[in-house]
Amino acid sequence: MVNVFERTKTQTVKLLATSIKKKRVGILGGTFNPPHLGHLIIADQVADQLDLDEVLFMPDATPPHVDKKLAIDAKDRAKMVAASIHNNPRFHLELSEIMRGGVSYTYDTMLELRRRHPENDYFFIIGGDMVAYLPKWHRIAELQKIVKFVGVRREGYEIKSDFPVIWVDVPLIDVSSTLIRKKIRNHHSIHYLVTPGVEQYIKEHQLYLD
Numbered sequence: 001m002v003n004v005f006e007r008t009k010t011q012t013v014k015l016l017a018t019s020i021k022k023k024r025v026g027i028l029g030g031t032f033n034p035p036h037l038g039h040l041i042i043a044d045q046v047a048d049q050l051d052l053d054e055v056l057f058m059p060d061a062t063p064p065h066v067d068k069k070l071a072i073d074a075k076d077r078a079k080m081v082a083a084s085i086h087n088n089p090r091f092h093l094e095l096s097e098i099m100r101g102g103v104s105y106t107y108d109t110m111l112e113l114r115r116r117h118p119e120n121d122y123f124f125i126i127g128g129d130m131v132a133y134l135p136k137w138h139r140i141a142e143l144q145k146i147v148k149f150v151g152v153r154r155e156g157y158e159i160k161s162d163f164p165v166i167w168v169d170v171p172l173i174d175v176s177s178t179l180i181r182k183k184i185r186n187h188h189s190i191h192y193l194v195t196p197g198v199e200q201y202i203k204e205h206q207l208y209l210d
């Protein structure tokens with residue numbers, strides 16, 4: 001007969017084994033100013049084709065490139081991301097960069113995520129407009145050792161880079177946050193370009209009107 005102590009020990013070991021199951025985790029980092037259907041489609045296509053367990057949508061605090069101005073608060077961007085992804089159980093909001101504050105270098109973030117879950121495989125998703133700049137990213141040589149980069153093509157950008165990237169085929173989606181902001185400023189429709197929750201949030205908070 002198995003004594004209670006032994007049974008508990010076996011169960012605990014089993015529990016620990018399942019709780020540290022290695023996951024394949026995609027990360028879509030961005031400014032999400034605002035999040036749009038392009039973000040959702042690329043995350044879903046990559047998750048499907050690379051068989052990912054989850055995708056973390058991770059709004060940055062201050063983007064590393066100096067030319068990106070952020071007029072709206074990180075809280076608004078995070079709330080809009082939450083509204084975009086709430087009905088997809090594979091998508092999660094990752095707040096590490098906003099909580100850490102300052103310039104959001106991916107290397108610092110990956111160290112933090114790896115500390116939390118060293119067992120996982122991480123796949124950082126980037127659009128074709130970003131791939132050419134990868135060699136210039138902060139501590140890229142070390143970063144490459146702890147994350148795999150996944151590239152998706154983007155309308156209007158030709159890829160000329162021999163940087164090691166896993167390419168995933170996605171339908172070309174000619175939508176950007178810049179386009180959405182411009183449409184709002186010009187009082188044009190953004191219906192179907194963002195989720196209904198994001199459209200409502202933008203209206204309620206009167207974002208991007210100037």
Ligand SMILES: Nc1ncnc2c1ncn2[C@@H]1O[C@H](COP(=O)(O)OP(=O)(O)OP(=O)(O)O)[C@@H](O)[C@H]1O
Nearest residue numbers: 029030031032038126127153154173175176177178
């Ligand atoms: N339509 C799209 N097709 C492919 N990749 C995209 C698309 N939209 C965004 N991405 C990628 O998603 C990531 C996060 O994008 P980000 O939040 O900066 O949106 P954006 O539309 O590029 O914003 P902005 O127009 O303000 O520069 C980046 O790697 C970007 O290249």
Ligand SMILES: O=C(O)c1ccc[n+]([C@@H]2O[C@H](COP(=O)([O-])O)[C@@H](O)[C@H]2O)c1
Nearest residue numbers: 029030031060063064104105106137138
């Ligand atoms: O770490 C870097 O040097 C670095 C340089 C450029 C971009 N990134 C990350 O790439 C992601 C997409 O950037 P962006 O500006 O297109 O939203 C976002 O998570 C940024 O923090 C990171």
